[in-house]
Amino acid sequence: MHRANTLASKLLKTFGLVWSAARYWTLGWLLLLGIQGLLPAATVVLTRQLVDGLVFVVGAGIDWNAIQTVLLPTVLMAVILVTTQLLSSISELVRTMQAELVQDHVSHLIHSQSMAIDFGCYESSDYNDQLDRARTGASSRSLALLESGGSLLQNSITLLAVATLLVAYGLWLPFILLGSALPTFYVVLRLNRLQYQWSQRTTTDRRRLQYFELLLTHATVAAELRLFNFGPHFRETYQVLRRRLRSEKFKLIRDQGISRFAAGLIALVIAGVALAWMGRQALLGTVTLGDLALFYQAFNRGQAVVKAALNNLGQIYKNSLFISNLFQFLSIQPKIVDPPQPLPVPSSLRQGIRFNRVTFRYPGSSEAVLKDFDLTIPAGNIVTIVGDNGAGKSTLLKLLCRFYDPEAGSIELDGNDIRNFPVQALRRLITVLFQFPMTYQLPANKNIALGDLDASDDHAQIQTAAMGAGIHDKLMRLPQQYSTLLGKWFPGGTDLSGGEWQRIALARAFFRKAPIIILDEPTSAMDPWAEADWLDRFRTMASGRTAIVITHRFTLAMRADQIHVMRAGGIVESGTHAELLQQDGLYAESWRSQMQTTPPSSHDAEVSTELSQL
Numbered sequence: 245m246h247r248a249n250t251l252a253s254k255l256l257k258t259f260g261l262v263w264s265a266a267r268y269w270t271l272g273w274l275l276l277l278g279i280q281g282l283l284p285a286a287t288v289v290l291t292r293q294l295v296d297g298l299v300f301v302v303g304a305g306i307d308w309n310a311i312q313t314v315l316l317p318t319v320l321m322a323v324i325l326v327t328t329q330l331l332s333s334i335s336e337l338v339r340t341m342q343a344e345l346v347q348d349h350v351s352h353l354i355h356s357q358s359m360a361i362d363f364g365c366y367e368s369s370d371y372n373d374q375l376d377r378a379r380t381g382a383s384s385r386s387l388a389l390l391e392s393g394g395s396l397l398q399n400s401i402t403l404l405a406v407a408t409l410l411v412a413y414g415l416w417l418p419f420i421l422l423g424s425a426l427p428t429f430y431v432v433l434r435l436n437r438l439q440y441q442w443s444q445r446t447t448t449d450r451r452r453l454q455y456f457e458l459l460l461t462h463a464t465v466a467a468e469l470r471l472f473n474f475g476p477h478f479r480e481t482y483q484v485l486r487r488r489l490r491s492e493k494f495k496l497i498r499d500q501g502i503s504r505f506a507a508g509l510i511a512l513v514i515a516g517v518a519l520a521w522m523g524r525q526a527l528l529g530t531v532t533l534g535d536l537a538l539f540y541q542a543f544n545r546g547q548a549v550v551k552a553a554l555n556n557l558g559q560i561y562k563n564s565l566f567i568s569n570l571f572q573f574l575s576i577q578p579k580i581v582d583p584p585q586p587l588p589v590p591s592s593l594r595q596g597i598r599f600n601r602v603t604f605r606y607p608g609s610s611e612a613v614l615k616d617f618d619l620t621i622p623a624g625n626i627v628t629i630v631g632d633n634g635a636g637k638s639t640l641l642k643l644l645c646r647f648y649d650p651e652a653g654s655i656e657l658d659g660n661d662i663r664n665f666p667v668q669a670l671r672r673l674i675t676v677l678f679q680f681p682m683t684y685q686l687p688a689n690k691n692i693a694l695g696d697l698d699a700s701d702d703h704a705q706i707q708t709a710a711m712g713a714g715i716h717d718k719l720m721r722l723p724q725q726y727s728t729l730l731g732k733w734f735p736g737g738t739d740l741s742g743g744e745w746q747r748i749a750l751a752r753a754f755f756r757k758a759p760i761i762i763l764d765e766p767t768s769a770m771d772p773w774a775e776a777d778w779l780d781r782f783r784t785m786a787s788g789r790t791a792i793v794i795t796h797r798f799t800l801a802m803r804a805d806q807i808h809v810m811r812a813g814g815i816v817e818s819g820t821h822a823e824l825l826q827q828d829g830l831y832a833e834s835w836r837s838q839m840q841t842t843p844p845s846s847h848d849a850e851v852s853t854e855l856s857q858l
């Protein structure tokens with residue numbers, strides 16, 4: 245009962261989904277179903293009239309009056325056959341349009357949900373499984389579910405009409421008809437369930453396959469794949485996994501085939517017995533030859549229809565199981581949401597940013613990355629955060645952007661907890677150059693304008709941002725200058741070097757006029773000369789804004805208003821370059837060790853030295 249309820253609610257939800265995607269096409273589809281359901285029964289009735297008419301004509305000799313009795317059923321039969329053909333073509337058109345609209349609607353829902361859910365979701369394997377299941381044939385499943393429902397309706401109409409015709413020869417006949425299909429029904433339900441369970445069980449494996457496929461075919465892996473020659477290793481791993489999945493699928497399909505055959509055999513025997521009984525009636529003269537033809541057609545068709553209807557039920561069952569994946573995915577609720585009474589975000593910072601006793605651990609991690617973490621960044625300052633790998637530097641920016649919320653403590657802007665601001669408005673206050681920025685296969689100007697799509701027509705500002713990032717001259721030398729398509733994925737694209745791509749990303753960050761600017765390793769892909777040149781420009785770009793620069797490079801760190809040295813999730817030293825040298829702590833020690841290996845007069849060498857020794 246519970247199962248039937250959930251099935252009914254899923255059907256209803258799916259119908260709602262299809263209805264909102266393609267209302268008029270769905271109406272047309274329902275209408276066609278009704279007509280197509282009645283036509284087969286009409287054919288059966290006409291067959292009897294035709295056969296009886298023909299018997300009469302043969303008995304009466306070729307006479308116009310006798311011929312007239314078969315003329316009408318013949319014409320009607322022809323009309324029905326042509327109509328059946330016509331409706332089937334129209335149905336095809338309607339179904340295609342419905343499918344296209346549903347696909348776009350479901351994609352829209354999945355895309356919107358992917359944007360809305362928490363950033364942290366992407367780090368959970370469960371979530372990735374869910375996304376994969378939702379995406380896999382979500383639109384085709386919802387339509388298939390509805391189509392099976394429609395077919396079931398159509399087949400039920402036919403079945404009802406056929407059963408009515410059969411009752412005339414024996415009340416028990418429709419029951420025999422239904423009974424003969426019961427084994428098939430059982431088999432279909434069971435097998436569909438097994439198939440669904442197998443599919444759920446193997447989602448992660450199938451995602452693994454996609455991953456190996458990506459490693460073997462994607463441009464970003466091509467260089468390492470060739471140099472380290474790990475291609476054959478992944479190809480083999482892929483094949484081993486495929487072999488396992490293939491053999492599991494083979495067993496599933498084989499069992500399915502055997503069970504279907506057995507069920508079909510039972511149905512055949514029952515049909516044989518029923519026909520033999522009717523043949524006997526014809527021999528005894530209790531029924532006419534036309535009756536025998538009707539019976540044969542009705543029983544045959546009836547059996548096919550029952551089988552089809554039960555198949556429809558099986559499909560409904562299976563697709564409803566799969567479609568629940570889509571609904572499950574769509575029902576994920578983000579935890580990082582706007583507060584009930586949001587505060588207006590400040591247009592500029594007056595006091596600054598404060599991390600107040602922040603404790604944070606990544607979802608699924610037992611170890612806290614930050615514990616009672618305190619840090620104040622005064623408004624209008626440029627601060628650098630230096631520290632060894634894994635110290636927690638990038639985590640700070642993710643918390644500030646509310647990709648995650650801390651477990652304890654708060655992050656404040658001008659004294660207000662950032663959780664009091666609307667999420668999008670808060671993010672609008674921040675511009676970030678991420679540690680591993682994206683390379684968008686789009687024209688250069690669009691690549692930069694993505695930082696603030698509302699201002700994407702402001703070419704002067706795009707140029708200013710590009711100049712600030714030191715990529716303007718390069719872009720002017722490209723074939724179509726700022727309109728040149730970047731990347732090689734699409735025809736006519738031009739590729740850039742790693743450092744140049746990084747500058748494009750920097751320009752994107754600069755283009756967004758936000759009061760807080762965060763740069764995570766802005767110069768990691770830059771040559772030392774470029775870095776020295778860039779530093780001076782950055783001061784101008786950042787003027788009036790609050791800037792946080794995360795870096796391993798001394799030369800970048802030393803020029804900040806404040807330097808914070810981070811280790812194991814805490815700030816261990818803070819001050820200006822001169823103050824930190826005077827404190828004679830970790831920073832000074834690293835600095836001195838650098839001085840020993842690099843003569844202070846050698847600017848280039850000094851610039852390229854990294855702080856990773858800390």
Ligand SMILES: Nc1ncnc2c1ncn2[C@@H]1O[C@H](COP(=O)(O)OP(=O)(O)OP(=O)(O)O)[C@@H](O)[C@H]1O
Pocket residue numbers: 367606607609613631632633634635636637638639640679
């Ligand atoms: N998504 C994540 N899930 C679980 N742990 C994470 C995640 N991201 C980072 N960590 C852990 O958090 C710690 C801090 O990471 P974070 O990226 O903030 O370091 P970082 O100081 O920026 O390092 P680097 O200088 O190498 O960029 C690391 O120990 C890392 O293992």
